[in-house]
Amino acid sequence: MERFIQVIVDGWATGSLYGALAVAVVLIYRSTGIVNFAQGELAMFSTFIAWGLLQAGLPLGLALAGTLAISLAGGMLIERVIIRPVEGGEVLTLVIVTLGLYILVNSLAGWIWGFGNRSFPSLFGDGSFDVGGVQFSVESVGIVAVLIAVVGVLFAIFQRTKVGLAMRAVSLNPDSSRLVGISVGRTLMIGWGIAAAVGALAGALIAPRLFLDVNFMGGVLIYSFAAATLGGFDSPLGAVLGGWIIGIAENLAGTYIDFIGADLKILVPLVAILVVLLFRPTGLFGSAEVARA
Amino acid sequence: MSLLEVSDLEAGYGPVTVLRKISFSVDEGRIVTVLGPNGAGKTTTLRAISGMVRRSGTIRFDGKDVSGHTPEKMARQSVAHVPEGRGTFTGLTVEENLRVGAFPRRDKAAVSEDMQRCFGHFPRLEERRDQHAGSLSGGEQQMLAIGRALMLRPRLMLLDEPSLGLAPKLTRELFAILEKIAREEGVTLLLVEQNANLVLQFADDAHVLESGRIVMSGTAKEIQADEGVRRSYLGL
Numbered sequence: 001m002e003r004f005i006q007v008i009v010d011g012w013a014t015g016s017l018y019g020a021l022a023v024a025v026v027l028i029y030r031s032t033g034i035v036n037f038a039q040g041e042l043a044m045f046s047t048f049i050a051w052g053l054l055q056a057g058l059p060l061g062l063a064l065a066g067t068l069a070i071s072l073a074g075g076m077l078i079e080r081v082i083i084r085p086v087e088g089g090e091v092l093t094l095v096i097v098t099l100g101l102y103i104l105v106n107s108l109a110g111w112i113w114g115f116g117n118r119s120f121p122s123l124f125g126d127g128s129f130d131v132g133g134v135q136f137s138v139e140s141v142g143i144v145a146v147l148i149a150v151v152g153v154l155f156a157i158f159q160r161t162k163v164g165l166a167m168r169a170v171s172l173n174p175d176s177s178r179l180v181g182i183s184v185g186r187t188l189m190i191g192w193g194i195a196a197a198v199g200a201l202a203g204a205l206i207a208p209r210l211f212l213d214v215n216f217m218g219g220v221l222i223y224s225f226a227a228a229t230l231g232g233f234d235s236p237l238g239a240v241l242g243g244w245i246i247g248i249a250e251n252l253a254g255t256y257i258d259f260i261g262a263d264l265k266i267l268v269p270l271v272a273i274l275v276v277l278l279f280r281p282t283g284l285f286g287s288a289e290v291a292r293a
Numbered sequence: 294m295s296l297l298e299v300s301d302l303e304a305g306y307g308p309v310t311v312l313r314k315i316s317f318s319v320d321e322g323r324i325v326t327v328l329g330p331n332g333a334g335k336t337t338t339l340r341a342i343s344g345m346v347r348r349s350g351t352i353r354f355d356g357k358d359v360s361g362h363t364p365e366k367m368a369r370q371s372v373a374h375v376p377e378g379r380g381t382f383t384g385l386t387v388e389e390n391l392r393v394g395a396f397p398r399r400d401k402a403a404v405s406e407d408m409q410r411c412f413g414h415f416p417r418l419e420e421r422r423d424q425h426a427g428s429l430s431g432g433e434q435q436m437l438a439i440g441r442a443l444m445l446r447p448r449l450m451l452l453d454e455p456s457l458g459l460a461p462k463l464t465r466e467l468f469a470i471l472e473k474i475a476r477e478e479g480v481t482l483l484l485v486e487q488n489a490n491l492v493l494q495f496a497d498d499a500h501v502l503e504s505g506r507i508v509m510s511g512t513a514k515e516i517q518a519d520e521g522v523r524r525s526y527l528g529l
Contacts, residue, residue: 162396165385165389165392165393165396166393166396168382168384168385168389169382169385169393169396172382172383172384172385173380173381173382173383175345175364175376175380176376176380176381176382177393178345178363178364178365178368179343179345179364179365179368179373179374179376179380180368180373180393180394180396180397180441180445181365181368181369181396181397181445182365182393182396183365184365
């Protein structure tokens with residue numbers, strides 16, 4: 001029984017990491033309708049910036065704060081320069097542009113920082129504690145706490161601030177938003193900026209568990225897409241819960257289903273995506289449009 | 294004095310030109326209507342004023358040249374546009390729809406007052422303030438669209454077929470409220486309508502649009518009395 005709970009607890013922490021990146025993906029999708037395939041690479045790039053700031057001698061907290069600020073600005077810049085010209089275009093165009101961005105960011109990082117791997121320090125140290133025979137690492141608890149805090153802050157921004165109201169309005173009806181005086185372009189820029197900052201945080205949480213290299217987010221992105229799909233793709237809270245379900249399911253499957261083991265764990269997100277799309281395309285929390293003709 | 298002056302306005306979509314050099318003006322404090330059959334360019338006229346379509350010519354609002362203004366800039370000049378289809382933010386609550394209408398404003402206290410005033414005009418909206426706007430009936434959504442426009446504290450309100458899809462009784466009620474808003478709050482109204490009979494009863498001035506050209510302008514009474522207009526548009 002203790003082993004079972006341990007597997008769930010560990011999966012929960014891993015799932016929080018998927019959820020963190022999924023939140024970034026969802027933020028852009030719900031405001032612009034774009035599935036940003038480059039989200040993981042942007043997070044990777046941000047993590048390298050954090051690593052660079054650490055190398056320059058900044059303390060971890062300051063390096064992280066600096067990285068979030070740079071990512072926010074970078075996300076806004078990318079929206080303005082690369083996405084704006086194709087916004088509102090064909091889905092295929094948008095997919096190709098974000099795939100192009102994926103390759104661009106990946107290559108740029110390789111060119112700047114090389115393809116070797118580096119270790120990235122944990123934000124929470126490596127302590128752990130024991131509750132009834134189940135080991136909790138401080139890092140896992142920290143990851144879950146940070147993720148919950150992120151969703152709380154996003155919720156506050158969306159529900160309680162004017163900018164959040166504008167972001168929701170733009171995602172629902174861009175034409176009508178302009179008629180009430182909202183600058184749609186500026187609002188979308190802010191959305192990309194926030195998503196990039198959330199992605200940066202995800203990168204900084206994930207990097208200590210893997211090694212930091214230019215491809216370290218590639219695998220995570222698949223899990224995040226599964227989490228986002230499960231959560232309905234337009235709900236940050238859904239993305240988090242989706243991440244938790246995927247993380248726990250992955251760990252349980254890897255531990256208890258013999259033929260899956262560590263090698264075939266990647267099947268879990270893929271099966272999850274397939275099942276959700278087949279049987280419940282709006283996910284667990286996706287908003288089916290409430291409308292009355 | 295003219296609040297809005299449109300001269301030689303051409304407008305259209307892509308290669309298609311809908312408006313062919315129309316000129317007209319709207320005097321401050323008046324209720325002005327643009328009449329015309331389907332496809333005459335009524336909606337395009339409003340969309341051109343708001344900067345939502347390709348256009349050329351001159352548009353002056355309150356003496357200032359606003360010909361190149363984007364829709365968001367027009368809104369900040371206190372020109373409120375109630376678009377075709379009502380422009381409801383279906384996923385927001387009724388209250389949020391109203392709040393978003395006041396987006397350019399910084400005067401929080403006055404915004405709350407205006408929301409109360411909206412609820413005064415449309416008590417139905419107050420009953421449903423926490424409901425998702427997508428669940429409202431067509432008539433309620435039209436009230437919400439007008440309420441949202443009022444939240445801007447507009448000097449000029451552009452209304453695109455407010456009667457569309459509403460029962461006759463509801464339409465009359467809505468027009469009575471619009472008239473009250475215009476007379477009591479001094480908001481100038483420019484509305485396009487197909488329902489000429491009804492709108493001429495409460496408008497001050499009217500312009501008749503046909504195939505992208507203004508074929509007649511005058512007071513509502515003159516237009517109503519005109520034999521040609523009566524035959525073509527009023528079905529009398």
